[in-house]
Amino acid sequence: MSPYDPGIRLYVDDALAAGAAVTLDADQAHYLRHVMRVKPGETVLLFNGRDGEWRGEIADLGKKGGAATVGEQIRPFTASPDLWLLFAPIKRARIDFTAQKASELGVSGLWPVMTDHTNVSRVNVDRLRANAIEAAEQCARLDVPEVFAPAPLRDVLGNWQADRQIMLCDESRTGVSLADTLAAQDATAPWAVLVGPEGGFSPAELDLLHGRPQVISVGLGERLLRADTAAVAALACWQALLGDWR
């Protein structure tokens, strides 16, 4: 198998061990039958976020679901870095994009946070999760990002775990150098990247953030980045400087 083509990979709930039976849901069965034209007896790759990656032989595919039998293990489990993306919800195409790209870039958690300048009031969490899982299947990671329930930024910060650092993407266009700042940080700590809405954070939110000991402010240059661009750019820089691209 080429390193560029992992073939069909499915994220499943069931435990994975040689000989185990795995249940496929109706969407997965439909995807295998009608999109990928897979037939019983053919093999796919299976992962569940805890047991690594295994070969699975398709046993049955029907309208209501399907089943696979687990074969040999292909890769042992390794977790993605403990990195969350906190982002202000944006319109649908861009939120889909953000979830997909963040999953490819290896985040362990996705958290929509409502800010003073956030226009979007409802977030489709199931859709966010589906996009994150689909990207996880395609990018060959062994876990999927956890999707947290949307919450106001103030509440999220009010209950923040003391040791989780926050990389705050400073949209003032005068922020300090990202590379120099991140290079001096603790790569072993849990982290979160926080990207604001396109109207930026409110002055009150910035005061709140800058008062937090966990917040590390970094600049993303003088050009105005869209929120989704800023998220992808910040996550890539974090992986390059502190994450598993090293």
Added chain:
Amino acid sequence: MSPYDPGIRLYVDDALAAGAAVTLDADQAHYLRHVMRVKPGETVLLFNGRDGEWRGEIADLGKKGGAATVGEQIRPFTASPDLWLLFAPIKRARIDFTAQKASELGVSGLWPVMTDHTNVSRVNVDRLRANAIEAAEQCARLDVPEVFAPAPLRDVLGNWQADRQIMLCDESRTGVSLADTLAAQDATAPWAVLVGPEGGFSPAELDLLHGRPQVISVGLGERLLRADTAAVAALACWQALLGDWR
């Protein structure tokens, strides 16, 4: 004016100097009239890639075009870093996205290169250019990326300028650390980021690339990145480590 909202910005061809008349094309006039509901007498920002940013008062808007009169200068000209993106063309939505994001991330040139595993045979250069210009207008940069005519990768490398470095995004998932490698490079040199197609470069192409003294190979981690994700990620890391985010 908030740092987050530059208002309406238009890229124009004409020279910009106080009192000069500037021609707007039919698309710009339509956009101002029917999308932004701008009326004669209102002001926008103008830039042309060489004279900086100027206030412009709309003088006339019609079906075939319009005119503006240049007021005071807002910002002197500064060029974006000398960084090209070379990328294998992909399907339409992703190529639009790549052009938009690369422009936001400050590339000076966009070059579609045909590789052995490139499936797309035709590239709409006008569309690529329109996407790059629209993103340049929105992100407040003072120039627009040059779009080069699509060409085979072999020909591009055959005529390569000796001093332009190439950051090759290594999709083998075993590449060397991007951050450590880039940090040791010459930030004053002209650069190009080269991202392959989703099938990867062919062995012959990799031999050709690795034989070039300008090619610096970097890894983007173990997850399989889509070509458009790899382009955005690589450009962001370049700007953070060698470009104008420092």
